[in-house]
Amino acid sequence: MSLPHLADPAGRYRAMRLIRSFEELALEWVRSGLIVGGTHPYIGQEAVAVGVCAALAPDDGLTSTHRGHGHVLAKGADPGRLLAELAGRVDGLNRGRGGSMHAADFSLGILGANGIVGAGAPIAVGAAWAAQRQGRPRVVASFFGDGALNQGVLLEALNLASIWRAPVLFVCENNGYATTLPAGAAVGGSACGRAEAFGIPAETVDGMDVEAVRAAAGRMVERARAGGGPGFLECLTYRFEAHHTMERRFRLAYRTAQEVAAWRARDPLASAAAALPSATVAAIDAEVGQLLLESAEFALASAEPDPLTAGDHLYASGLRPRSGAAL
Amino acid sequence: MTLLSYAKAMNRALADALAADPAVCVFGEDVGAGLAGLTLGLQQRFGAERVVDTPLSEQAFTSAGVGAALSGMRPVIELQIPSLLFLVFEQLANQAHKFSLMTGGQARVPLTVVVPGSGSRSGWAGQHSDQPYGLFAHVGIKTLVPATPTDAYGLLSSAIADDDPVVLFAPAGALGVREDVTAPLGPVPLGVARTHRAGTDVTVVAVGHLVHQALAVAEELAGEASVEVLDPRTLYPLDRAALLASLERTGRLVVVDDSNRFAGFAAEVLAVAAEDGRLLAPPRRVTRPDGAVLPFALGLDRALQPGVDQLREAIRAVLK
Ligand SMILES: Cc1ncc(C[n+]2csc(CCOP(=O)(O)OP(=O)(O)O)c2C)c(N)n1
Ligand SMILES: [Mg+2]
Numbered sequence: 001m002s003l004p005h006l007a008d009p010a011g012r013y014r015a016m017r018l019i020r021s022f023e024e025l026a027l028e029w030v031r032s033g034l035i036v037g038g039t040h041p042y043i044g045q046e047a048v049a050v051g052v053c054a055a056l057a058p059d060d061g062l063t064s065t066h067r068g069h070g071h072v073l074a075k076g077a078d079p080g081r082l083l084a085e086l087a088g089r090v091d092g093l094n095r096g097r098g099g100s101m102h103a104a105d106f107s108l109g110i111l112g113a114n115g116i117v118g119a120g121a122p123i124a125v126g127a128a129w130a131a132q133r134q135g136r137p138r139v140v141a142s143f144f145g146d147g148a149l150n151q152g153v154l155l156e157a158l159n160l161a162s163i164w165r166a167p168v169l170f171v172c173e174n175n176g177y178a179t180t181l182p183a184g185a186a187v188g189g190s191a192c193g194r195a196e197a198f199g200i201p202a203e204t205v206d207g208m209d210v211e212a213v214r215a216a217a218g219r220m221v222e223r224a225r226a227g228g229g230p231g232f233l234e235c236l237t238y239r240f241e242a243h244h245t246m247e248r249r250f251r252l253a254y255r256t257a258q259e260v261a262a263w264r265a266r267d268p269l270a271s272a273a274a275a276l277p278s279a280t281v282a283a284i285d286a287e288v289g290q291l292l293l294e295s296a297e298f299a300l301a302s303a304e305p306d307p308l309t310a311g312d313h314l315y316a317s318g319l320r321p322r323s324g325a326a327l
Numbered sequence: 328m329t330l331l332s333y334a335k336a337m338n339r340a341l342a343d344a345l346a347a348d349p350a351v352c353v354f355g356e357d358v359g360a361g362l363a364g365l366t367l368g369l370q371q372r373f374g375a376e377r378v379v380d381t382p383l384s385e386q387a388f389t390s391a392g393v394g395a396a397l398s399g400m401r402p403v404i405e406l407q408i409p410s411l412l413f414l415v416f417e418q419l420a421n422q423a424h425k426f427s428l429m430t431g432g433q434a435r436v437p438l439t440v441v442v443p444g445s446g447s448r449s450g451w452a453g454q455h456s457d458q459p460y461g462l463f464a465h466v467g468i469k470t471l472v473p474a475t476p477t478d479a480y481g482l483l484s485s486a487i488a489d490d491d492p493v494v495l496f497a498p499a500g501a502l503g504v505r506e507d508v509t510a511p512l513g514p515v516p517l518g519v520a521r522t523h524r525a526g527t528d529v530t531v532v533a534v535g536h537l538v539h540q541a542l543a544v545a546e547e548l549a550g551e552a553s554v555e556v557l558d559p560r561t562l563y564p565l566d567r568a569a570l571l572a573s574l575e576r577t578g579r580l581v582v583v584d585d586s587n588r589f590a591g592f593a594a595e596v597l598a599v600a601a602e603d604g605r606l607l608a609p610p611r612r613v614t615r616p617d618g619a620v621l622p623f624a625l626g627l628d629r630a631l632q633p634g635v636d637q638l639r640e641a642i643r644a645v646l647k
Contacts, residue, residue, distance in 0.1 A: 036625050037450020088450075088624030099452040099623030115454030116410065117383050150382035178383055180360040186382040252360055307630035310622055321617040324588050325637035 005076060006054035012210050013272045014284045015053075016046040019070045020269050021292055022079055023241075026069065026086060026100075030245045034300075035086045039100045042070035044240035047268035048173050049074035051213025052141050052233070055169075055221045061109040061127050061140040063120030066101050067173075067239070068113030071143050077105045080295035089302035096305045097313060111140075117178075118144060118151030121170065125157050128166040128230075139224045141169040141217075147178025149187050149194060158198040158232070167224035169217060170195065170232040173207065179243045180254040195232030207235030208268040211275075238263035330505045331512075334364035336476035337443065337497060339512065340483040341365060341403060345373045348401060351487060353378045354388045355405030363443040364502070365405055389415040389440070393423045393492075396438040401487055404438065409445040409457045412494070420466045423492040439486045444499040446536070446585050447621055447628055456621040456628065460496045460534075461586040464563035464595070469493040469517055474538035474558050476506040481515025482560060489517060498585065500536030520566035522573070526555030529579040529645055532570065532596050533558055537583045537633060544638050552646055562592055570596065571604050578607035579645040582614075583633050589617040611641040 005011050023043045029035040042049070049070035056062070056075070064071040072082055077093060085092025086100050093105050104112035111127060114120045124142035131138035148154050149172060161168045172191045176183050192202035201223075205216045213235055220231030240260070242248060273281045311321050331339075338361075344351045353366060359380045361367030370378040381388040385406065392402035406412060412419070419440065426434040446458040464470040469491055473479040479497060486493035523538060524545050531554055533541035538558045545554035557573050559566055574580060580600050582593035593612035600610055613633040621628045 035450075037448070037452070037623070085623075088626075094623070096624035097453075097622040097627070099450060101452055101454065102623070115408075115452065116414070147383040150384045152384065152386055178356075179362065180357045181380055181382065185380075250360070250362065254360065305622075305624050305627055307626045310627040310630035311616060314618065314620060321619065322588060324614040324616045324619070324631065324633060325612075325641060 003053060003056055003058060003076060006050060006074070009211070009272070009275060010280055010284065012050050012054055012214070013276055013281065014288060015050045015074050016210065016269050016272055017284055017288045018079060018291070019046045019049065019073050021288055022073060022083070023069060025083070025292055025296065027245065029087065036088065037099060038245035039069070039086065040067040040244050041239065041241040042067055044263065045173055045175060045207065045237045046070055047210035047213055047272070048171065048207045048235045048237055051210045052169070052171050052217045054214040055217035056139065056141060059109060059136070059138055061111055061124070061138060063111050063124040063140065063142045064113040065120060065143055065145060066113065066115055066117070067145070068103055069100070072103050072105065072110055072113065075110050076108050077110060079292060080298035083295050084299035084302045087299050088304060089299055090305050091298070091302035095313070118148035118154040120144060121148070121154045121157035122160065124168050125161045125164070125166050128161070128168045129164055132167065137225055139167045139169060139221050141171055143171045143173060145178060146172060146174040146176065146183040146187065146191070147181070149191055155194065158195055158200060161230040162198045162200050165227065165229035168230040169220050169224060170200070170230060172232070172234045173237055174234055175237050175239045177243070177254065180252060191234040192232065200230050200232050202232035202234065204234040204236065207237030208266045208271070210268060210272050240264055329508055331476045331508045333476045333479050333497065333502050333504045334443070336480040336512070337365050337441070337483050338367050340480045342369055342372070344484060344487045345369060345377060350399060350401045351403065352395070352400055353403045353405065354381050354392055356381060356383060356407055358405055363405060363407060365441060365443045385411050385414050386418055389418040390422055392438050393418060393436055396436045397426065397434050401437045403487060404440045406440060406442050408455050409442050409459060410454050412442065412459050419463070419468060419492060419494065424466060424468050427491070435490045436492050437490045438492045440492070440494045441483065441497065442495070443497045444502060445496040446498045446500060447632060448499045449625060449628065450623065452623040453620050458496070458498070458585045458615070460562055461590070461592045463494045464592060467563065469564070470562040471495040471517065471560065472498065472535040472562060473560060474501055474535050475504060477508060477512060478515055478521065478560055480512045482517070484514040485517050488514065496535065498535035504539065515560065518561045518564045518566055520569035521558045521560055522555065523558055524554065524556040526553040527576055528552040528554065529581060529642055530555045530557055530573040530577045531642065532580065532582045534562070534584045534592060537585060540635055540638065541583055544635055544642065548639065548642060552642065554642065565595070565599070567599055567603070570599060574600055574604040574606065578605050580606060580610035581638070581641045581645055582610070582612040583638050584612065584614050585633060586614060587617060587619050588612070588614040608645045608647070611645055613637045613641050
C-alpha cells in the first residue's frame with residue numbers, strides 16, 4: 001500500500017540521494033542562469049520529505065511549500081519534468097507556468113508547492129475532507145516550516161481538521177529559522193503545544209533520521225486513515241544552504257559557522273548511507289547520477305513556451321483574457 | 328556628483344523619519360537584516376524596539392500597527408512581497424481605512440505600508456509578481472507609486488507624516504534606478520503629479536517604473552511627435568487638475584500602467600479624461616491583460632507586461 005519506491009531503506013536512501021543531487025544541480029543551474037528567479041534549496045532536510053512520503057500510499061495527497069522540490073520528488077515526480085519546470089520549459093510539470101514555487105503533479109496527489117507561507121495547510125484540510133466525503137481512503141500530508149506556525153490560517157486549519165476529524169498529517173519542518181528569524185524568538189509556546197491545544201496528537205522527531213520520521217509518520221497516517229483524525233509531526237531539521245539562492249548576495253550573520261557545521265555533521269544522507277552496504281550505496285549513487293544526466297538532457301531539449309500562449313490556462317473554462325494593449 | 332539609488336533613497340527617508348520622530352517605528356519580517364533594503368542598518372542604529380522583527384503573522388502585525396497608530400505611534404509596515412497585501416486587505420481596507428469615519432473623526436490611523444519590490448521580479452511567478460495598487464486606490468486608501476529616487480524619498484517622508492493610512496508601492500523595476508541628486512532631498516506632497524517631460528501632441532500618463540519606459544519612448548519618437556510624460560506619483564487621490572491641464576495642451580492620451588486592464592488604474596484615468604478632459608482622439612491604454620496572473624517562464628512573464636512596442640504603437644494610434 002505504501003509508495004513502492006520508498007518501501008525499503010535502499011529505496012529511501014535513493015530518494016534522498018536523488019533530492020540532494022537534484023538540488024545541487026539546481027544550484028548550478030541558478031548560477032549559470034538556466035534557472036531564473038532562484039530556488040529555496042531543500043538540502044539538509046531530505047529525511048523529512050522521504051520519511052513522511054514513505055508512510056504515504058500512492059493515492060495520498062500532499063501540499064508543499066516554497067521549499068518544495070524535496071516533497072515533490074519524494075512523492076515520485078519525474079526529476080526531468082521538475083527540472084524542465086524550473087527552467088521554464090513546455091515539458092515541465094506545470095508547462096513552465098509555475099516554476100520552483102508552484103511545482104505540482106496532480107496525477108501523483110501533489111497539490112502544489114506554494115509561494116505563500118502557511119497557505120497549504122487549509123488546502124490539505126479541504127482535500128482530506130473531500131476524500132472523506134467521497135469515501136476515498138486518502139490521507140493528505142501538509143508540509144510547512146516553523147515560520148508558518150505563526151500564520152493565523154495555519155491555526156485555523158488545525159482547528160478545522162480537528163473538528164472535522166480530517167485525515168491530515170501536519171508536518172512542521174522546524175529548521176530553526178524563518179529566513180533570518182530564529183524560531184526560538186518567533187514561536188510563543190511550542191509547535192506541538194499548538195496542535196495539542198486543538199486536540200490533535202503531536203509528536204517531535206529527529207528530522208535528520210529518515211527511519212524515525214517514517215515510523216512516527218506511519219503511526220499518524222494509519223490512525224488518520226482509520227478515521228482517528230489528524231496528527232501533527234514536528235521534525236527537527238536544518239537547511240544547509242541559504243534561505244534562497246539570492247541570499248548569497250547578502251552577508252548575513254544570523255547563523256554561526258559552528259552551528260551550520262554541527263548540523264552538517266548530522267547529514268541525514270550520510271547516516272542513511274551508513275546503514276546500507278557500501279556497494280549498494282555506490283550502485284544507487286551511480287544510477288541516480290545517470291538519471292540526472294538524462295533529466296538535464298530532457299529539460300534542455302524541451303522548448304521554451306511561445307509568448308503567444310502566455311494567456312493560456314488562466315481559466316479552466318477556456319475563457320481568454322483580453323490582452324493588455326487591445327489596439 | 329552623488330548617485331542616489333531608489334532603494335537607498337527609501338532607506339534614507341525612513342532613517343530620517345525615525346531620527347526626527349520617536350513615534351515612528353517599523354514592523355516587518357527580516358527588517359533587522361534589512362533584506363529588502365528599506366531597513367538596512369536601521370535596527371543597529373535605532374534599536375530592535377523601534378525596528379521590530381516580526382514573526383510571519385502579517386495580519387496580526389498589520390493590525391497591531393493600526394492599534395499602535397490609534398495610540399499615538401506612526402508605524403511603518405514593510406511587506407516583503409506584494410501578495411501579502413491580499414493577506415492584510417481586511418486589516419487595511421476594513422480596519423485602518425474605516426476608523427476615522429466610523430468613529431466620527433475621533434481616531435486617526437497614521438500607518439504607512441511599504442512594499443519594496445512590487446510587480447514582476449523575473450522568475451518569481453504567479454504569487455510573487457502582482458501589482459495590486461489599483462485595489463487600494465479603489466478602496467480609497469492613499470496609494471503612492473514613486474518612480475525616481477527623489478520621489479521615493481519625498482513620498483515616503485510624506486506618507487509617514489500623513490495622518491491617514493498610506494500604501495506605498497516601490498516597483499521592482501524601479502529599485503535599480505539611480506539619480507544624480509543635486510538639490511537637497513525633501514518631502515513630496517501627496518496628490519501632486521509630476522511632469523517629467525513637456526510636450527504638445529500627446530500626454531502619456533505613466534506609473535512607477537513605466538515612467539522610465541515612457542521617457543525612453545518619448546525620446547525615441549521626438550522626431551515624430553512631441554510627447555508629454557506625466558507621472559501621477561499618487562494614484563489616489565489623483566491629481567486630476569494636472570491631468571486635465573495636460574490634456575488641454577495635447578488633446579490626446581495614452582496611459583501605461585502595470586495593473587490589470589479591467590477596472591485597473593488606467594481605466595480610471597481614461598474615465599476622468601472622457602468625462603472632463605479635452606480629447607481629440609480616442610485614448611489608449613497599455614496595461615497587463617484582464618485579470619493577469621504572471622506565468623513563470625520569463626518569455627511568458629514579459630509577454631503580459633506593458634512593453635515598449637505596445638506603447639509606441641499606442642502613441643502612434645492616438646496621433647493618427
Ligand atoms: C505569508 C508569507 N509571508 C512571508 C513570505 C516571505 N517568505 C517566504 S519564505 C519565508 C520564511 C519561511 O520560513 P519557514 O516557514 O520556517 O520555512 P523555511 O524557509 O525555513 O523552509 C518568508 C518570510 C511569504 N512567502 N508568505
Ligand atoms: Mg524554517
